[in-house]
Amino acid sequence: MTTGKTLYDKHIDSHTVCQLDDDGHVLLYIDRQVLNEYTSPQAFSGLREKQRKVWRPSTSLAVVDHVNPTAPNRIALINDPGGARQVSYFGENCHDFGIELFDVLDKRQGIEHVVAPEQGFILPGMVIAAGDSHTTTYGALGAFGFGIGTSEIEHLLATQTLVYKRLNTMRVTVEGTLARGMSSKDIIMALIRRIGASGATGYAIEFAGPGIGALSVEARMTICNMAVEAGARGAFMAPDDKVYDYLKGRERAPSGELREQALARWQDLKSDEDAVFDMDLVLDSSDLAPMVTWGTSPDQAASISDTVPGPESYDTPSQRRDVERALYYMGLTPGTPLTDIRISHAFIGSCTNARIEDLRAAADMVGDRKVAEHVRAIIVPGSTAVRDQAEAEGLADIFIRAGFEWRQSGCSMCLAMNDDVLEPGDRCASSTNRNFEGRQGAGARTHLMSPVMVAAAAIKGHLTDIREMTEEA
Amino acid sequence: MEPFISVTGTAAPMLAANIDTDVIMPKQFLKGIDRQGLDRGLFHGLRFQEDGTPDPSFILNQPAWQGSRFLVVGPNFGCGSSREHAVWGLQQLGIRALIGTTFAGIFYDNCQRNGVLTIKLDPERHQQLADVISNPERNQITVDLEQQIIALENADAVPFQVDTLKRDALMRGLDAIGTTLERQAQIMAFEQRHLAQNPWLK
Numbered sequence: 001m002t003t004g005k006t007l008y009d010k011h012i013d014s015h016t017v018c019q020l021d022d023d024g025h026v027l028l029y030i031d032r033q034v035l036n037e038y039t040s041p042q043a044f045s046g047l048r049e050k051q052r053k054v055w056r057p058s059t060s061l062a063v064v065d066h067v068n069p070t071a072p073n074r075i076a077l078i079n080d081p082g083g084a085r086q087v088s089y090f091g092e093n094c095h096d097f098g099i100e101l102f103d104v105l106d107k108r109q110g111i112e113h114v115v116a117p118e119q120g121f122i123l124p125g126m127v128i129a130a131g132d133s134h135t136t137t138y139g140a141l142g143a144f145g146f147g148i149g150t151s152e153i154e155h156l157l158a159t160q161t162l163v164y165k166r167l168n169t170m171r172v173t174v175e176g177t178l179a180r181g182m183s184s185k186d187i188i189m190a191l192i193r194r195i196g197a198s199g200a201t202g203y204a205i206e207f208a209g210p211g212i213g214a215l216s217v218e219a220r221m222t223i224c225n226m227a228v229e230a231g232a233r234g235a236f237m238a239p240d241d242k243v244y245d246y247l248k249g250r251e252r253a254p255s256g257e258l259r260e261q262a263l264a265r266w267q268d269l270k271s272d273e274d275a276v277f278d279m280d281l282v283l284d285s286s287d288l289a290p291m292v293t294w295g296t297s298p299d300q301a302a303s304i305s306d307t308v309p310g311p312e313s314y315d316t317p318s319q320r321r322d323v324e325r326a327l328y329y330m331g332l333t334p335g336t337p338l339t340d341i342r343i344s345h346a347f348i349g350s351c352t353n354a355r356i357e358d359l360r361a362a363a364d365m366v367g368d369r370k371v372a373e374h375v376r377a378i379i380v381p382g383s384t385a386v387r388d389q390a391e392a393e394g395l396a397d398i399f400i401r402a403g404f405e406w407r408q409s410g411c412s413m414c415l416a417m418n419d420d421v422l423e424p425g426d427r428c429a430s431s432t433n434r435n436f437e438g439r440q441g442a443g444a445r446t447h448l449m450s451p452v453m454v455a456a457a458a459i460k461g462h463l464t465d466i467r468e469m470t471e472e473a
Numbered sequence: 474m475e476p477f478i479s480v481t482g483t484a485a486p487m488l489a490a491n492i493d494t495d496v497i498m499p500k501q502f503l504k505g506i507d508r509q510g511l512d513r514g515l516f517h518g519l520r521f522q523e524d525g526t527p528d529p530s531f532i533l534n535q536p537a538w539q540g541s542r543f544l545v546v547g548p549n550f551g552c553g554s555s556r557e558h559a560v561w562g563l564q565q566l567g568i569r570a571l572i573g574t575t576f577a578g579i580f581y582d583n584c585q586r587n588g589v590l591t592i593k594l595d596p597e598r599h600q601q602l603a604d605v606i607s608n609p610e611r612n613q614i615t616v617d618l619e620q621q622i623i624a625l626e627n628a629d630a631v632p633f634q635v636d637t638l639k640r641d642a643l644m645r646g647l648d649a650i651g652t653t654l655e656r657q658a659q660i661m662a663f664e665q666r667h668l669a670q671n672p673w674l675k
């Protein structure tokens with residue numbers, strides 16, 4: 001008996017150059033890759049040492065995003081010598097190997113996972129690998145994207161392929177529609193809490209169901225982006241008309257006759273009716289409350305109306321130890337209502353939530369209100385194009401008037417590899433994807449949440465249930 | 474890449490769950506364009522105190538576990554950022570194998586590409602091994618990739634399994650790119666067909 005194929009199988013089958021063994025290893029052809037300045041240098045050095053060429057330079061796009069400053073007045077100069085060296089070596093590599101680069105001052109610069117879709121560089125049916133774990137973002141366009149390390153970048157540049165082992169498949173069917181003020185970030189955070197930070201390790205997740213269909217393409221990107229925080233090595237969604245509309249007119253997306261041809265072929269990009277998944281889950285999005293993290297792992301999350309949990313609510317001694325350590329690091333006492341947690345910083349940025357729709361939603365929440373006096377609130381748009389658009393739409397004015405810093409694009413405080421770093425003990429409401437110890441600065445404490453929730457926290461000065469804010473307004 | 478056949482040495486327990494690559498290699502060590510000096514960065518926040526001296530409470534600083542060649546790690550070790558610097562650091566500090574229950578995907582592949590063996594055991598066996606090596610008197614083990622066993626002193630050997638392809642590459646210390654490039658003609662033929670079918674991918 002033959003069963004149908006999942007969307008994942010279709011991607012892998014159509015990109016398999018040859019099978020390598022009976023354990024599921026294949027040589028996988030990669031359509032595109034995105035390069036950044038901090039995970040690529042040693043890959044290029046490897047090529048240079050062995051005098052190897054880049055197989056097909058036109059399949060790569062290079063973006064400076066991790067180490068560049070985001071000060072409001074942008075200059076090419078980077079003060080930090082390590083970062084400066086990475087950026088200049090990156091430029092040299094792109095030049096010598098014939099790869100297109102969006103440098104710091106380029107109008108198209110931004111966070112790689114925001115820039116690549118924006119440019120129409122990512123298309124349905126593609127397989128994409130890149131030296132950054134959030135490459136899963138591209139699944140929202142019906143592509144299969146996954147993160148790789150530097151040795152693999154070198155392998156990919158030299159051969160256009162990777163030695164790849166097939167994953168198991170998981171389907172997450174999202175039922176229901178989100179209540180007002182809720183966002184796709186709450187869906188993915190609820191899923192991570194439910195299955196755990198390694199709940200999807202070894203899996204590619206396909207998100208399906210009416211709850212996904214109802215979301216915009218950008219909102220879907222947030223979900224695929226953060227799926228890696230549950231351990232998924234790929235996350236995607238079948239493309240639909242929203243995706244095709246999104247691609248229309250973008251710089252590198254096909255147009256005219258070629259688009260028609262592509263559209264015809266993309267119709268097949270969905271799991272067959274009788275496809276069998278290794279795991280099948282259902283998540284109802286209509287009864288979700290806004291999510292926030294209280295700990296140091298993305299699965300240490302709760303609804304905003306809850307209290308900080310104690311170790312005793314966990315089953316195993318090792319879990320209880322992990323929770324104790326997280327609470328100690330976060331400086332939190334069990335039983336504290338989450339809405340009582342006072343913040344010192346608010347950050348809206350990152351490849352998870354700094355697209356134009358995120359900024360629109362946040363600006364809507366801000367309205368004429370002001371940032372609380374004791375809070376330093378920062379907005380770092382996902383790309384320079386997003387920044388320009390937000391200025392054109394008047395969103396920047398709303399933020400600036402409210403007391404937010406309005407900065408240039410980059411990864412910034414998402415991982416604090418540039419000069420946007422928190423101090424020990426700072427507590428930040430953040431629209432990013434990782435709340436690890438030290439992620440935003442040594443000793444700094446991160447609470448993950450949606451951008452609207454960050455905006456609300458910035459205004460109130462503490463974690464806040466936006467459902468109450470909307471009623472007040 | 475240094476081949477891995479059979480290695481004997483100390484194994485240290487690091488059993489917390491979800492030890493991420495930000496913890497394994499903090500960001501201040503990611504500013505290089507080469508792979509040098511990452512041994513210093515490894516577990517930096519845990520290994521060193523604020524004044525730069527070793528933190529005596531950290532397992533690898535304790536006399537019984539100094540110079541460990543193996544780490545017995547908790548679930549989902551290596552989650553988070555794709556930074557291969559984490560593995561280069563482990564390698565530079567002399568760690569040859571990691572023994573856990575689950576590893577994060579990118580990290581797992583990065584280990585393979587650098588000759589660091591990753592062994593997955595079922596939770597029960599893993600716990601037994603962790604109990605043994607947490608005893609300073611019994612923390613010497615031999616990891617034999619050829620026979621796929623972990624040999625312990627005064628206890629039964631623990632069998633494990635690694636995919637043949639990976640095992641072969643590790644034991645021979647193969648250059649993966651060179652191996653793939655032997656299939657150059659095949660890749661080119663595939664590429665031609667693929668681009669003809671999907672001309673918008675050109």
Ligand code: SF4
Pocket residue numbers: 065066111112113132134349350351352410411414415433
């Ligand atoms: S914004 Fe954050 S998560 Fe995204 S690529 Fe940059 S550092 Fe990584």
